[in-house]
Amino acid sequence: MIESTTNELGWMLDDVLKVPEARHAILLSADGMLRAHSADIGRDDAERLAAGLSGVQSISRSTAEFCGTPGTPWRQTLIEFAHGYVFLAAAGEGAYLAVSTSQDVDMEAVTYRMHKLVDRLGRELTSPVRRDTGPVAQGGSPA
Secondary structure, three states: OOHHHHHOOHHHHHHHHOOOEEEEEEEEOOOEEEEOOOOOOOOOHHHHHHHHHHHHHHHHHHHHHHHHHOOOOOOOOEEOOOEEEEEEEEEOOOOOEEEEEEEOOHHHHHHHHHHHHHHHHHHHHOOOOOOOOOOOOOOOOOO
């Protein structure tokens, strides 16, 4: 994927960090692949966090029935730590936007800016589901 190699969308993620106390932003695919990262986080850290946050999203989505309606679409997860937050939001089909902040951030401002960024980027943030995973083994059948 070109974005993953060149970080073409990284500069757009920096816009979310204009909120005081916002630290880092990454864009990831549903399968945990890094699509883009803000300038202030290294590629290796961003890749590691993308993999972990993909799992967080999956677990969050699996708890929809706890809200009363099984199958309700997942939209956002908030993780709170002693010294900050991680916001994880849907950013199109198969793509997620994550932003980390300090504990003193204006949570509403971060969420608003994240959703505005998702709206602005539109189709560029979608990550289509992988369909062709390579040739089928001889004698096997597609899954």
